[in-house]
Amino acid sequence: MDLEALYKKCVQCPRRCGVNRVEASATLREPQGPHSLFQGPSVGFCREPSDLRIAFAGLHFGEEPLITVFGGSGTIFFTGCTLRCAFCQNYQISQDGLGRTVDRSEFVDICLKLQAAGAENINLVTGSHHIPKIAEYLRAARDGGVTIPFCWNSSAYETVEMLDLLKGLVTIWLPDLKTLDGEMSRELFAAPDYPDAATKAISWMIKNNPLKIESIPEPPDAKPAEWAEPGQPRDKMMSGVIVRHLFMPGKFEQTADVLAWLKQNTEGRAIISLMNQYTPVPFNEPREQLDARSRSLAHLENRLVNAQEFEDIQDLIEAYDFEFLFYQELTDDTSWLPDFTRPQPFSNKLATPVWHC
Secondary structure, three states, rough: OOHHHHHHOOOOOEEEEEHHHHHHHHHHHEEEEOEEEOOOOOOOOOOOOOEEEEEEEEEEEEOHHHHOOOOOOOEEOOEEEEEEEEOOOOOOHOOOOOOOOOHHHHHHHHHHHHOOOOOEEEEEEEOOHHHHHHHHHHHHHHHHHOOOEEEEOOOOOOHHHHHHEOOEEEEEEEEEOOOOOHHHHHHOOOOOOHHHHHHHHHHHHHOOOOEEEEEEEOOOOOOOOOOOOOOOOEHHHHHEEEEEEEEEOOOHHHHHHHHHHHHHOOOOEEEEEEEEOOOOOOOOOHHHHHHHHHHHHOOOOOOOOOOOHHHHHHHHHHOOOOOOOEEOOOOOOOOOOOOOOOOOOOOOOOEEEEEEO
16 A cells, blocks of 8 residues: 555545645644644645644543443544534544654554553544554554454544555444534534535445454453443443434434434444533634634534433434434533543543553
8 A cells, every 4th residue: 555645645535635745744744742733735624744643542431331341442542633523522632733743663552552451442533534544553553462453433524445444454433423414514514525425434334344242251350330230241342333423402303314314224233322412612722713613603502412302312212212222311511521631631530541642
């Protein structure tokens, strides 16, 4: 695979910017330290050069039970994103440039540290703009001794051509299906083609990764979990797809449309994870960025999910009667919101840091 060619005229994501990201790496390498945006004509929508940048790695205990199991999910958060969701809780790394360049050797070392710390999998968060390089690094990680599954955690705003590069490397997939409304995608994600791109990507993931779940006995040093009985085995996903959908306040019809598509296209072949954790984020950005964000957020009700909406969602879940579905209980706790400027971005209950930029 000619990595440099894929970055010299980048068409990796559906935006197909066509920019020379190699040139961006050569001329703008770490211009202002780890919290910096790359600017200029050689930078595309993701604002990332050909260098791979990472902000944080650690054991995460807030993922779905099939992913967290006993040891937690070994999450690696990449800098940059192919979307600019107006409400993004990870905006510091996805949009504002927090992260540091990591070469192949250091990436493998991070994976090995996560594995040694007890991670159930290596959870690759928001890497859609770097699929060719990540695929190369994953092969190196396998050769270097990483034996646990690789998990792809993304917005699903990806092309099938790029996903093919991950075939046989990634076996667990955590795509979002944010909405099927193109106008909503335009206003909130700057991607009117998101519904078409995401449904094609998710269909590819399901076709190529059949569900495989194993029962794992509890180890002696198992961390207690609110959702599990002590001393009992827990299910662990080895292969398959968990499609996530975040309910957005005031957008019940959009969630109904998404669940209808999922029922028709994924039933029995993928697991659904319905999240109601939408939380207004206290963005810390320059006024111009905040104003642009506010204009986008005006297209939804920027608040917590209320009790009536939660009841309506439960009725909808019951009506569709999915074979495999997780959903979150209603809570007004916002302490889980991360701050990636800290070595421990999450609460101690949610994560154990292993690496920080």
